[in-house]
Amino acid sequence: MNEIRVRELLDRYGLSTAKSLGQNFLRDLSVLETIADAAGEGGNILEIGAGVGTLTSLLSKKAKKAVTIEIDRHLEPLLIQEVPAENHRFIWSDILKCDLAALQKELFGGERFTVVGNLPYYITTEILSLLFASIDCWDKAVLMVQKEVAQRLLCAAGTKEYRALSVITRAYCEGELLLEVPPHCFVPAPHVHSAVMVLEPKANRPDEGFVSFVQSGFAARRKMLCSSPAFKQRTGLDREGISVLLKAAGLPENARGEQFSFQEWIRLYELAQNMN
Numbered sequence: 212m213n214e215i216r217v218r219e220l221l222d223r224y225g226l227s228t229a230k231s232l233g234q235n236f237l238r239d240l241s242v243l244e245t246i247a248d249a250a251g252e253g254g255n256i257l258e259i260g261a262g263v264g265t266l267t268s269l270l271s272k273k274a275k276k277a278v279t280i281e282i283d284r285h286l287e288p289l290l291i292q293e294v295p296a297e298n299h300r301f302i303w304s305d306i307l308k309c310d311l312a313a314l315q316k317e318l319f320g321g322e323r324f325t326v327v328g329n330l331p332y333y334i335t336t337e338i339l340s341l342l343f344a345s346i347d348c349w350d351k352a353v354l355m356v357q358k359e360v361a362q363r364l365l366c367a368a369g370t371k372e373y374r375a376l377s378v379i380t381r382a383y384c385e386g387e388l389l390l391e392v393p394p395h396c397f398v399p400a401p402h403v404h405s406a407v408m409v410l411e412p413k414a415n416r417p418d419e420g421f422v423s424f425v426q427s428g429f430a431a432r433r434k435m436l437c438s439s440p441a442f443k444q445r446t447g448l449d450r451e452g453i454s455v456l457l458k459a460a461g462l463p464e465n466a467r468g469e470q471f472s473f474q475e476w477i478r479l480y481e482l483a484q485n486m487n
């Protein structure tokens with residue numbers, strides 16, 4: 212392995228890693244380069260989580276403009292020294308509190324950006340939900356996530372991994388699993404295997420209301436859709452109304468949400484909008 216000496220770097224600045232912030236830093240240079248290459252050249256980059264700044268440096272070398280959102284200010288002295296790029300800026304904040312549409316306007320002059328991140332795994336779902344809710348702001352996402360999460364997001368209906376986020380991911384994006392990354396590529400090594408996935412928003416996709424529509428349909432996974440309280444509340448339909456909706460979509464009345472493909476979910480959403 213062509214290795215970044217992460218421990219030495221941390222020691223030099225008297226730092227240690229914080230497990231509570233999902234700090235597993237990449238030390239394998241070829242993995243870092245694969246992520247940076249997938250992000251592409253000459254565009255706007257929004258990085259989530261700087262760590263010791265290794266990926267940040269590679270990204271800013273290729274970007275027109277790069278911005279990194281990092282929550283941990285302890286890393287600031289190290290990052291200010293190690294990432295001296297004119298076209299790069301840090302924002303010391305919690306990514307989940309960021310308004311991506313406002314950042315797009317303020318930092319990238321309204322242009323779309325590529326999202327890149329070796330994500331802090333403790334908030335993967337929340338970050339993905341934020342990205343999907345702001346899908347008009349970005350044109351590509353290159354994300355390191357837990358391998359199981361990548362498989363779940365890119366899997367088909369009827370599998371045990373299938374979740375609301377699988378439907379939303381496939382309805383909104385073309386997705387590809389780029390690379391599997393074993394634990395020894397990180398410092399400290401996590402207990403799980405990881406994977407880099409690339410998401411690109413589709414040109415024709417449902418509007419943002421689709422996210423809560425699908426989430427309500429998966430709120431009670433074991434229940435039939437027509438008797439799901441969350442789905443009734445979200446659609447404003449009673450049991451009979453939901454049966455009519457399912458029939459109109461050509462779907463069985465006693466089906467559960469996890470049985471539908473993402474195309475079937477899109478059809479249901481479009482029909483439900485016309486019923487209100």
Ligand code: SAM
Pocket residue numbers: 232233234235236237259260261262263264265266267280281282283304305306307328329330331332334
């Ligand atoms: N990019 C680095 C790398 O590849 O080695 C660091 C990746 S590490 C898995 C995740 C990073 O996200 C850490 O630097 C951590 O401090 C930061 N982080 C954790 N929670 C965050 C949050 N809510 N908002 C922004 N950054 C966060």
